[in-house]
Amino acid sequence: METLLDKARAWVGKAANAPTTARDPVNLPMIRRWCEAMGDTNPIYTDEAAAKAAGHPGIVAPPAMLDVWTMAPYRPGGRTAEQGFEVLNLFDEAGYGGVVATNVTQEYGRYLRLGDLVTMSTLVSDVSDEKKTGLGTGHFVTLAYEFTNQDGEFLGRETFRVLKFKPNIPDTKPQSDTKEKSDGTPEFPHPRPAITHDNAFYWEGLNQRKLLFQSCEGRLRHPPGPMDPVSGSLDFEIVEASGRGTIHSFVVMHQPRLPGFEYPLPVVLVELEEGVRIVANMIDAKPEDVEIGRAVMADFVEVEPDYVLPAFRFA
């Protein structure tokens, strides 16, 4: 059977797509705008006399603009499929939807001059084995570009390496469609959390019926965040809480009544025995029985398949 890697590697050495010719020749307005954006005050890019004094035949473009001239035009809604690369689309179709550029090299033949009309040709130069990275499992794909002008003169070349990966973040599934109950009243979906790099571990833990917290030098913290507030460290360990704690504070929600919850709803701030506090709903508890200091135990509520929320019940 032909694997994804076989299909992708069949592209190596071949043109990744049709050559692209710039819509406009190298020109002063685009150079000027680029210099302003970068804060580049080198006069050879905008001043004829300065360029000649530096040995150039006239105004030259900043070398870093080599791949600017052939960029795709703005299009509302993003690029068309034809503007992409089929070798990368293969990975998208196989679930490697993430993309991040990791390396760029450029080598310049000569400085581009006003009037050069740039054509870019692209080869697929390498597809790596599957690699495990911090972002997810994926493949590095290297593209090699060559730039020439209207006379076929070599202007420069570039390599561009991207990682196509399956993100480590679990997919945030779209909310289920609004359904109608038998009596005709609409049934709204339960609100969902925004899952990010920082808190994905927490939600994954809940799916496994575990209450997980970040710990840095023994300090636990919640809600999840990128940095330890004391040391400023971005490193952390993940520790599992016992689930035992006491009610530190609480409110009983009466209004507004959001669909998907039972009212009156006791919402508790629980101090866990590990010293970290967490907000969650009480379950199987009469509002009048909820009081500060009372012992509680964590439990888990499966709102929908693969969507689990923490909750507390009296210990």
Added chain:
Amino acid sequence: MTITDIQAGQSLPELAVPITASAIVAGAIATDDFEDVHHDKAAAQGKGVPDIFMNILTTNGFVQRYVSDWCGSAARIAAVDIKLGAPNFVGDTMTFTGEVAQVEGSRVAVKVRGRNRIGDHVVATVNLDFGSAQ
């Protein structure tokens, strides 16, 4: 500056680049890069990142401007090798440092590092040629 002023180990003056939304968008448009994550915050958040972030072509532009500020127009930029790391999000500052790694004839290799508060945004080598400009 001429080649005789340069020795291996020499440091470049630091440059702090404030990463504002304006800087990111100005760079994206100046490099004709209309990917929505470089100008549209809502679209960026829809893709799981907190805000818009700098595109690679702008990073390359800043790296070369940083070296060019130091070496002047007598040197020609011959090649660049860029390794990308932590994204440049709105509200950050990228601080460039640089050091001459090698001098060989008229060729000079400069190592450049652009750090933001997450870590290294870019680590690059810029190769300069102090021979005659074309």
